[in-house]
Amino acid sequence: MQAQQHPMSLFTTMALNSWNGALKVSNKVLDALSDEQLANEVSPGRNSGTYLLGHLTAVHDSMLPLLGLGEKLYPNLEEPFIRNPDKSGLPKPTAQELRQNWAAVNEALNTKFKEQTPEQWLERHTAVTEDFAKEPHRNKMNVLLSRINHLTYHTGQLALLQGKK
């Protein structure tokens, strides 16, 4: 069975399929929302869609150094979208700029992902300081799985903006 001949590349394929599928859903949701719709709170008193887009972009951007794939493209996003909550009063890029940043970050990640071998996905990520031999699951693939969950969590919230004005 082909599945058992190359289990590592099969699992890598499955994990990347999951990542790409999650990105596809999020982009479908985002593309269907106008900038005005995106400015709404996903539920009264909660984060705006614009904030969530900035947050997702900043978190995905941080995957580049975490996975040892390069420097952040937009380090300016960390302060307003990771270290601080929505309505912080900090200056923020426009929704149009965030949409462009979001696309550029994911394109950079996916370009690098295509170059990764299954063995590289099992290497430890750059934030692991403990004894990696004792915790081999704290690898780059695990970061990917974790970030997929983060993406789908917030995509479920962004989807609530559909139909708003």
Next chain:
Amino acid sequence: MQAQQHPMSLFTTMALNSWNGALKVSNKVLDALSDEQLANEVSPGRNSGTYLLGHLTAVHDSMLPLLGLGEKLYPNLEEPFIRNPDKSGLPKPTAQELRQNWAAVNEALNTKFKEQTPEQWLERHTAVTEDFAKEPHRNKMNVLLSRINHLTYHTGQLALLQGKK
């Protein structure tokens, strides 16, 4: 490196860690919500938390036959929570009953998951009718990854009920 000696069991461990982590987050959110809070819509005009709990329970229940692990425990949930939307007017279990069903379904799944070998996770799931050799990624592990994304998507919505009355 241990990681490369048993790649399949390592991948299985990572995927199950992702599943258990997603369940843990969802249960933390659900446990912190009263039945009254859960009855609220996650955003005006959208699904109630109670409906989402029923929906997640029904979808997880359907994983038992899909993964070849047994029959559904609560087939009665499919009609009100998968085939029909919220506010269908169909009779529904109470939030207390749904919470119990949710716990029972996930316990049944996790009991079965512990018995699965890495090789079994790569077997095709019961809904695959095409030539499996050409699509080895359409396996049970892929169903698990897909359901993790489904769970985190709706968990992000349920989390919006925190702080509601």
